[in-house]
Amino acid sequence: MVWDRFAASDPGLLRLTAGLRTVSAIALTLVVLALLGTGVSHMVTGAMTAMTATFAVKDKLVRDQAVTLALGLPVSLAAMSLAALLNSRVVAGDLFFVVLIFAAVYFRRFGERATALGLIGFQIYFLALFVGAAPSALPALYLALAVGFGCSAVVRFGVVPETPQRVLTRLRDAFRMRLAQLVSVQIELLDAGPGQLEKVLDDMRLRTARLHEAALMIQGRLEEGTEDADKAALVQRRVADAEIATERLGMLLLNARSVERADTLTLHLPHAPVPLTGDWRPAEDDATIALRRDLKALHLLVSRPASLDGGTAVAHIRNRLLGYRDEERLPAAPSGIQDAFRGIGEAARAVLGLRLALDGPQDESDDSPATIRSREEFDAEDIALASSETPEDEDPAGLRRPTTRAAFQVSVGSVLAMIGGELLSDQRWYWAVLTCWVVFLNTASTGEILIKGYRRLLGTLLGAVAGVALAGLVGDHTWVSFxxxxxxxxxxxxxxxxxxxxxSFFVTAMLGLLYTLLNSYSFDVLVLRIEETAIGAACGVIAAVLVLPVRTDRRTDELLGTVLERLGDVASAAVEQLSGGPASDLLSKARGLDTALDELRDSTNPLTYPITPLRGRRRTVRYLVALLETCAYHARSLAATAELVPHSRTIAADPRLHRAGQRIAHNIQVLAAHVEEEGARGEVESGASIASTLRDDGSGTEPSGTVTFRVLRHLQRLDEGVVGLARPLDVPVAERTDTKAVRD
Incomplete structure (x- = not known):
């Protein structure tokens, strides 16, 4: 349905809610101020105040939002008063503005409330400069501020209310819909011809990434959206299981259609080679027809809401798919096709577990023995699964603290922007300061600031053109402009x-209309806006380069080291538990790995941006990130399997795996050492395959389809991925003595 697709594109409807809440608060403010008979400039003040009060408050809990909003009003009154009083005192006003900017950025270290209050203070001070606030107009401006905050509160808590529980419910619905979209693309993969393959794989990569994004968003909301920590841990586990099982199903389908097993890197790196069969489309035998049918059945299970699961038809489908977890229920077919059926069975199990965690117990009257066994496994896991506290990383101190460094950078940049802006215009210099301020928001390196400044300038240029056209069309029609x-x-x-x-385009177009409302619009004003934006962006970049700079490569190296460290933690802990060692909180470790990898991916944007002149470096960075994503996938899969060991009837610990994991741990440590210190000693070991190291004790090869075989495949692929990281990182590799490997 159209709504389902829209909800999947906006997980939790967060963007829709933000837009509706802000627009509603502004509209209500305009209505109230119009009824009070205020002038247009005061209506603009109230509208912009309502917008600021709405978007600045980011607390997750409703009571915290109310407190922050209540504190925001006196902060805004103070900012407006000081701006009006200092408006005629240029030097004092500029000095205070710089101090305000420094404090607003520095106090972000104290959490969301301090961040919101600092943002409100800055925005209201800027708003006072924009409307030309004077001491004589303060009473009317106070009224506009109070109405803006009041209307924002009414909309936030009454018209468009939001609670962590409701957000989490919508996020899980979005996850379900994105899961269904991924399965739908996997169905297309089954029948795609050579000419369609790359497009289908691109779609599958996109859907996989979007599913992972939704999973991380759910993880970020679990603490506030669930009643206790144990429930949060359970939901997090089930979401991770569903994500891993569905991603693995895609690999199994790709393997079933390939001459040899495809590399997991194919799912993360565009244009990665795929070893196709001569005739991509398989013969329409009974097994292939059944595979297509059961993929569609899995899609039905995923996309169907739990409230519609009643009746025997859905239970029959679920029973059939879960039956593929038993070897005797697999159809007669080549091993690759059988693996795909096993993947469908595991995905169906993950969907069942997700339903149980999110929607509670369901009708069990039509369950088959396979379904009953799956439910019993979940019950055992639920009892064993307990929450644990994850120690937080220690924040750096002094000038190494990001908020402190950014405060100095943006303050210096703002001083430069004031000087440059006032050379252009002593009336609208504040646009340069605003641009300098915003390019430092949510950026952590010089490259990120440069890219953000470029994007803002581009959006401003296009928005200015739109503003010229709209101002001419609207004319003096005040309410049309609003x-x-x-x-x-x-x-x-x-x-x-x-x-x-x-x-930025919409911001600039909106400002053109606001200037029209304030009777200060002209083509020269919009040109000046572009010039001030360019100066502000340039000053921000200069400050980022000269004041406590954080080079992009240094930032990415730090995050890469963190990713490798957490990858090693997850892999070592998973192997230890699979070997019979003590249980640990693998779920939190895997979540930490995902978070670090996302931060690394974002930090590499300046290096992979389309306009970057270093094309070779861009390809290397993309390959490196894709390899890390592949390694993270196998590490998550190992962690998910390891967590089943203490309470599963089908998965037993194997002490031999401890030896297999030692080489992986060593290689990750060597890579991390080279990233941390250039020229560090040590070589990456690349020897016999993981499976062959386990056969040294005389044991035979594990049968395909067993859990041990699956663990070996993940270990082998993780080992290959870690060794593969050595080349882009320029780490020496010891010669391989045996290239034979277990393929996934």
Whole structure:
């Protein structure tokens, strides 16, 4: 359905809610101020205050939002008063503005409330400069501020209410829909011809990445959205199981259609080679027909809400798919096709576990023995699964603390922007300061600031053109202008997480309309806006380069070291538990790995941006990130399997695996040492395959389809991925003596 697709594109409806809440608060403010008979400039003040009060408050709990909003009003009154009083005192006003900017950035270290109050203080001070606040107008401006905050509160808590529980419910629905979309693409993969393969694989990579994004968003909301820590851990585990099982199913389907087993890197690196069969489409035998049918059945199970699961038809489908977890229920077919059926069975089990965790017990009257066994396994896991505290990383101190460094950088940049902006215009210099301020928001390196400044300038240029056209069309129609302002504000908030350039376009177009409302619009004003934006972006980049700079390569190296460290932690802990060692909180370790990998991926954007002149480096970075994503996938799979060991009837610990994991742990340590210190000693070991090291004790090869065989495949692929990281990182590799490997 159209709504399902929209909800999947906006997990939790967070962008839609932000846009509706902001627009509603502004509209209500305009209505109230119009009824009070205030002037247009005060209506603009109230509208912008409502917008600021709405988007600045980010607390997750409703009571915390109320406290922050209540504290925001006196902060805004103080900022407006000081701006009005210092408006005629240029030097004192500029000095205070710089101090305010420094404090607003520095106090982010104290959490969401301090961040919100600092943002409110800055935005209201800027707003006072924009409307030309004077001491004589303060009473009316106070009224506009109070109305703006009041209307924001009414909309937040009454008109468009939001609770962590509701957000989590919508996020899990989005996860379910994205899961269904991924299965749908996997169905296409089954029948795709050579000419369609690359497009289908691109779609599968995109759907896999979006599913992972939704999983991380759920993890970020579990603490506030569930009643206790144990419930949060259970949901997190079931979400991870569903993600891993579905991603693995895609690999198994790709393997079933290949001459030899495809590399997991194919799912993470565009244009990776796929060893196709001569005739990509398989013969329409009974097994292939059944495989296509059961993939569609799995899609039905995933996409169907739990409230519609009643009746015997759905139970019959679930029973059939879960039956593929038993070897005797597999159809007669080549091993690759049988593996795909096993993958369907595991995916169906993961879907059942997700339903039980999210929706509670369900009707069991039509369960088959395979379904009963799966439910019993989940019951045993639920009892054994206990929450644990994860120690937080220690924050750096002094000038190494990101907020402290950013405070000095943005303050210096703002001083430069003031000087440059006032050389252009002593009336609208604050646009340069605003640009300098925003390019430092949510950035951590010089490269990120440069890219953000470029995007803002591009959006401003295009928005200025739109502003010229709209100002001419709207003319003196005040309420038409306000209506268009609301449309642009909604678009601004809805597109902000997707494209900063597009958001900047809507911001500039909106400002053109605001200037029209304030009777200060002209073509020269919009040109000046572009010039001030360019100066502000340039000053931000200069400050980032000269003041406590964080080079992009240094930032990525730090995050790469963190990813390798956490990859080693997950792999070592999983192997230890699979070998019969003590249980540990693998789920939290895997979550930490995913978070670190996402941060690394974001930090490499300046290196992979389309306009970067270093094309070879861009390809290397993409390959490196894809390899890390592949390694993380296998590490997560090992962790998910290891957590079943203490309470599973079908998975037993194997002490031999401890020896197999030693080489992987050693190689990760060598890579991390080279990243941390260039020229560090040590070589990556690349010897016999993991499976062959286990056969040295005289044991035979594990049968295909067994859990031990699956663990060996993940270990082998993780080992190959870690060794593969050595080349882009320029780490020496010891010669391989045996290239034979177990393929996934």
């Amino acid at each position: 209506a268009l302002v609301l449309v642009f504000i909604f678009a601004m908030f809805f597109t902000a997480p997707l494209s900063y350039a597009v958001m």
